Amino acid sequence: MITYTKQPDPREYRLIFKNVDRVGWDPSIETYVADGGYEQLRKALTMEPKAITEEVKKSGLRGRGGAGFPTGMKWTFIPPNNTKPVYLICNGDESEPGTFKDRYILHQDPHQLIEGMVISSFAVGAHVAYIYLREEFPAAAELMEKSLNEARARNFLGKNILGTGFDLEIYVHRGAGAYICGEETGLIESLEGKRPYPRIKPPYFPAALGLYMAPTIVNNVESLCHVKHIIQMGGEEYAKLGVARNTGTRILCVSGDVKKPGYFEVEVGKVTMRELLYDMCGGPKIGREFKAVIPGGSSSKILRCDETYKLKQPDGSAKDLGFWDIPMDFDTLAACGSMAGSGGVIVIDDSRKISWVLNNLNSFYAHESCGQCTPCREGSAWMKKITDRLVSGDASPKDIETLESVAYQIDGRTICAFGEASSWPVEAIVAKFRDELLGDTIAEDEDAAHNPEAEAQRRYLQNA
Amino acid sequence: MSHSTVEDLVASPETSGSKFFPSFAVTPELEAEATKRLAQFPDNQKRSAVLPLLHCIQHRHGFLSAEAIDWVAARLGIEPIKVAEVVTFYPGFRQSAPGKYHLRICRTLSCAMGGSYELMEKFCELTGIDRSHSDSHHHPVAVSPCGTYSVEFAECLASCGTAPVCMVNDDFHEAITADKAKTLLDSYPATSSTEH
Numbered sequence: 279m280i281t282y283t284k285q286p287d288p289r290e291y292r293l294i295f296k297n298v299d300r301v302g303w304d305p306s307i308e309t310y311v312a313d314g315g316y317e318q319l320r321k322a323l324t325m326e327p328k329a330i331t332e333e334v335k336k337s338g339l340r341g342r343g344g345a346g347f348p349t350g351m352k353w354t355f356i357p358p359n360n361t362k363p364v365y366l367i368c369n370g371d372e373s374e375p376g377t378f379k380d381r382y383i384l385h386q387d388p389h390q391l392i393e394g395m396v397i398s399s400f401a402v403g404a405h406v407a408y409i410y411l412r413e414e415f416p417a418a419a420e421l422m423e424k425s426l427n428e429a430r431a432r433n434f435l436g437k438n439i440l441g442t443g444f445d446l447e448i449y450v451h452r453g454a455g456a457y458i459c460g461e462e463t464g465l466i467e468s469l470e471g472k473r474p475y476p477r478i479k480p481p482y483f484p485a486a487l488g489l490y491m492a493p494t495i496v497n498n499v500e501s502l503c504h505v506k507h508i509i510q511m512g513g514e515e516y517a518k519l520g521v522a523r524n525t526g527t528r529i530l531c532v533s534g535d536v537k538k539p540g541y542f543e544v545e546v547g548k549v550t551m552r553e554l555l556y557d558m559c560g561g562p563k564i565g566r567e568f569k570a571v572i573p574g575g576s577s578s579k580i581l582r583c584d585e586t587y588k589l590k591q592p593d594g595s596a597k598d599l600g601f602w603d604i605p606m607d608f609d610t611l612a613a614c615g616s617m618a619g620s621g622g623v624i625v626i627d628d629s630r631k632i633s634w635v636l637n638n639l640n641s642f643y644a645h646e647s648c649g650q651c652t653p654c655r656e657g658s659a660w661m662k663k664i665t666d667r668l669v670s671g672d673a674s675p676k677d678i679e680t681l682e683s684v685a686y687q688i689d690g691r692t693i694c695a696f697g698e699a700s701s702w703p704v705e706a707i708v709a710k711f712r713d714e715l716l717g718d719t720i721a722e723d724e725d726a727a728h729n730p731e732a733e734a735q736r737r738y739l740q741n742a
Numbered sequence: 743m744s745h746s747t748v749e750d751l752v753a754s755p756e757t758s759g760s761k762f763f764p765s766f767a768v769t770p771e772l773e774a775e776a777t778k779r780l781a782q783f784p785d786n787q788k789r790s791a792v793l794p795l796l797h798c799i800q801h802r803h804g805f806l807s808a809e810a811i812d813w814v815a816a817r818l819g820i821e822p823i824k825v826a827e828v829v830t831f832y833p834g835f836r837q838s839a840p841g842k843y844h845l846r847i848c849r850t851l852s853c854a855m856g857g858s859y860e861l862m863e864k865f866c867e868l869t870g871i872d873r874s875h876s877d878s879h880h881h882p883v884a885v886s887p888c889g890t891y892s893v894e895f896a897e898c899l900a901s902c903g904t905a906p907v908c909m910v911n912d913d914f915h916e917a918i919t920a921d922k923a924k925t926l927l928d929s930y931p932a933t934s935s936t937e938h
Contacts, residue, residue, distance in 0.1 A: 375850045375898040413797070413834040414846075414899050416912040449782040454793055455834030457897060471789035471824075473831045490787055533852035533902030540903045576851060576898075622902065624852055638851045642897055645833075645878050 287542055287558045291519070293527045294503045295379075295543040297387045305421060307428035310389040316434050318509045322397040323442045325509075330401035334505060336513030338525035342379075343369055343460070343498030344575060344620040345695075346608045349505075353402050353495055355485030362492035366399045366407040367469070367484075370499050371453055371460040373412055375576035375642060376622025379529040379541055380499035384411070384418035387503075388425040392448065394502035396434060397509055399446050402495050407448045410465050413455050422450050457646040461694050462496040463488075464648065475650045476694035500529060520546035524607035528621055532559050535566060535627035547607030554606060555625060566627040570710075571601075573611055574619020576639050577699035579706035587614040615706075632711045633718045636703065637665035643700035650693060657688040658700045663731060668718055675719045680735060682708045746808040748826040754807045755838050758889035762842040763804035768813060772798055776817055788818040792828055796835055805836040833882065833896075841885045841892030843930040847908045850898040856905030857919045864920040865893055868927055890932040 284299040286292055297303045297313075310316070322330055335350030356364060368391065372380040383391055391409070399407050411419050426448055429435040437445050456474055458464040463482055464474035466489050481487060488494020504526060508516045517525045524546040533539045537560030542549075555561065555568065562568050568583045581601055588596045589610070604610055608618040626635060644662035649655040664681045667673040685704035688697045708715060775798040776791065783790040792814065799810045806829045815822040829835045847853075847862050866873055866884070869891040873884045878895065885892040901907045904916035910930055918926055 372900045373898055376852060376902050377898075378900045378902050381900050412900070414896070414909060417914065447782075451782075451790075452793065452797055453834070454797070454828075454832035455896070456832050468793065469790060470787065471792035471818075471820075471828070473827055490784065531903060533905060534855055539852075539905070624902070626855075630855070635851065638849075638854050641878070642850050645897060 284540075289549055289553065289558060290543050291527050291545050292543050293507055293519075294383065294390070294500055295529060295541070297390070298382045298541075299386075303386070305386055305388050305425065307389055307425065307432060310387075311432075315389055316393055316432075318506045319393050319396050319434060320440060322400060322509045323440060323444060327401045327403060330397065330505075330509065333508050333513035334401070337504075337508045337516040338513075338520075338523065339501065339504050339508065339516070340524070340526075340608060341498055342500035342504070342528060342621070344374055344577070346618060349497060349501055352485060352497075353398075355483060356402060356493040356495070357486055360493050363406065364402055364404045365489045365492060365494040366395060366402060366404040367462075367465065367489065367494060367496045368395055368407065368409040368499055368502055369460065369462065369465060369496055370409050370411040370415070370418075371457075371465060372415075372499070373457045373460045374620040374622055375639070376531060376533055376572060376624040377575050377620040378531045378533070379621060381415065381418070382541065383499050383503060384415060385421065388418075388422050389429065390503050390506060391499055392425060392429050392435070394504070394506040395448060396429075396439065396446055398495070398497065398502055398505050399448075400444055401505075404495070405445050405447070407446065408451050408469060408489075409448060410451050410453060410459070410469060412459070413453050416452075419450055419452050426450070456648075457642075458648045458694075458696060461696060463694065465496060466494060473648070475648050476696070478693045520548065521605070521607060524609055528606075528618070530554060530606060530621050530623055532623045532625060534625040535563055535568070535630070536625050537561055537563060539625075544606070547605040547610070549606050550602065551604045551606065552602040554623065559625075562627050566629055568625065569628045569630065570626045570632070572622075572624040572626070572703075573604075573606070574617045575622035576624065576642065577695075577702060578611075578619045579616040579702050580710060581614065581616055582710050585614075585710075589613050631669075631718070632707060632714050633665060633668045636707045636715075637662070637669045639703045640665045640700075643696075643703075647696065647700065651691070651697065653688040653691045654697045654700060657684045660684050661700070661704055667732075668715065671718070671720065673719045674732065675716055675721060676736075676739075677719060677732070678708060678712065678715050680739070746812050746822070748811050748822045749808045751823075751826045752806070752808050752811060752829060752837050754805065757839045757885045757892075758887055759804065759841040759885045759892055760839040761889055763839050764802065766799065766803050766807050766810045766813070769802070771802075780818075789820050789824065791818055792820075792825060793832075796825070796829065800835060804839040807837075836883060838883070839885075840883050842890045842932075843892070843910050844883070845891065845893045845908055845910050846896040846899075847893065848897070848899040848901075848906060849895040852902035853899075853906040858906035858908075860920040861906055861908065861918055861923055862893065862895065864923040865891075865927070868923060869893070888932060891927075891930075 281301045282299045339349045340346040453459045463477035468474040484494040640662040644658045647658045685701040689701040779791040779794040811825045815825045869886040882894040
């Protein structure tokens with residue numbers, strides 16, 4: 279029977295995280311194999327590659343990196359008459375604020391990822407794969423190199439894997455501290471040895487024009503682990519976990535103002551906000567009340583704890599859903615105006631000034647903007663400057679208008695989704711906390727410029 | 743030594759931490775790393791080895807000098823600017839020596855909420871580090887007068903549930919609130935002699 283040093287919550291379903299905090303577990307291949315590891319690889323190698331892709335499609339697995347795109351479908355985007363080498367890349371750049379799940383897979387269960395990658399590479403026809411790890415995971419990089427050597431020694435990797443004639447090499451590649459390397463095309467540019475400036479899609483969908491302009495499948499660490507379990511139970515069985523169109527399990531990462539922050543693997547959609555924050559995380563800190571939650575990583579739109587959403591039903595009618603009843607799945611969170619994203623749930627209580635929260639996020643995006651698109655490069659810096667002044671008590675009510683207007687001029691006008699990532703927090707926080715933000719502005723002398731930037735802004739807006 | 747074409751782009755001022763790192767030299771280990779990494783990419787894609795080589799050099803020498811950049815460029819058969827542009831973009835690459843023990847404190851939302859800014863203040867107080875000339879883009883690293891410690895803010899280190907978190911060189915530390923700063927510091931003691 280499996281026991282854990284940190285007891286999982288009874289509502290959890292430990293599939294990917296089966297071995298995280300497991301008593302008597304270590305990341306060696308001996309332990310992994312003794313536990314049944316690499317049996318699914320053996321099974322997968324007896325299947326047709328296309329059949330593996332079919333199972334993944336049947337499973338309904340959606341990408342766990344943040345976008346939630348159907349993984350099986352992504353695999354089919356490789357051009358049918360392709361003659362270039364195909365690459366598989368594992369995106370281990372975990373950098374979305376609020377997210378901390380891939381870390382534990384990489385540091386405690388590397389062979390689960392390797393097995394998932396070999397199966398996936400076989401399915402898509404890749405003979406070279408890369409694990410792109412963020413620079414700040416040096417221990418994981420060292421462990422992964424060791425684990426890959428262990429897998430090679432047992433012929434789970436390398437030439438003629440398990441005598442099937444399938445060749446695959448997997449290499450570790452470390453990043454260097456840039457969030458934009460989590461964007462799949464930014465990652466590819468980084469792997470090519472360049473500045474990670476993302477590519478525009480279309481035409482640069484990696485499945486068509488990826489690494490070295492060859493077909494490339496980029497998948498998140500967790501997603502690739504799910505593939506192994508899909509082979510184990512079959513796509514149809516896997517699809518019974520979770521809810522319709524939101525299948526399987528996902529790892530929720532809760533941080534911020536809760537009594538017991540941490541990671542929780544649950545069936546998608548089977549846990550509500552209330553259950554997550556109150557039952558699993560112990561509720562708010564003593565003497566505090568919950569105020570707002572960012573449900574899917576910092577790039578997702580904030581939700582107020584006192585909100586009710588009008589959701590369209592299949593028959594056309596509208597139903598009310600309160601914040602606390604939101605099931606933590608992809609579709610409902612999207613219908614409520616946010617997203618499941620990377621599963622990074624950041625909880626904010628009534629001790630926090632929302633202007634401070636927004637400024638912290640704006641500083642992040644201003645720092646991480648790669649700079650190639652004017653709206654994002656200029657806009658992210660501009661939004662940060664405005665909220666800097668908001669926090670220091672030097673902003674006017676007009677600044678809130680400007681802040682919102684700048685955000686909407688970035689949204690939808692950039693090469694990559696970082697534009698939306700940097701603008702959505704502003705859009706949502708201004709929309710939902712407008713009065714609180716205005717409360718932090720100085721109403722008097724509204725027309726007087728109180729610093730050179732405000733003066734320049736005022737003159738620009740007058741003539742706009 | 744001939745004038746480096748990237749010397750103007752990559753200024754490498756001396757810092758109080760410089761004494762803890764050997765100056766750039768092409769070691770057998772570096773050559774071995776170059777051979778190993780180049781084998782991981784197609785023959786016509788040597789440029790892909792840029793990041794691994796820069797990591798190898800920075801790990802030993804503390805930062806990336808114009809000389810190091812020129813060597814990497816020559817080894818990979820690419821123009822020095824192509825290496826310099828990588829060094830100047832990625833926050834993980836430094837252009838001057840940090841302290842012997844370099845502390846990166848996460849400043850992003852959950853860690854800030856957990857007290858990482860207070861940790862930064864406390865750490866600077868304990869080590870005598872002056873951050874008044876630091877900024878997030880051009881001069882993120884501040885070094886102590888003795889050169890043993892340096893500090894910078896990092897963005898989300900992906901451990902928000904155990905906020906606030908930090909790294910000391912390659913060591914990862916969780917739940918380091920300001921009251922734990924002294925204990926953390928004591929586990930990385932300064933020594934009186936300079937070392938290489």
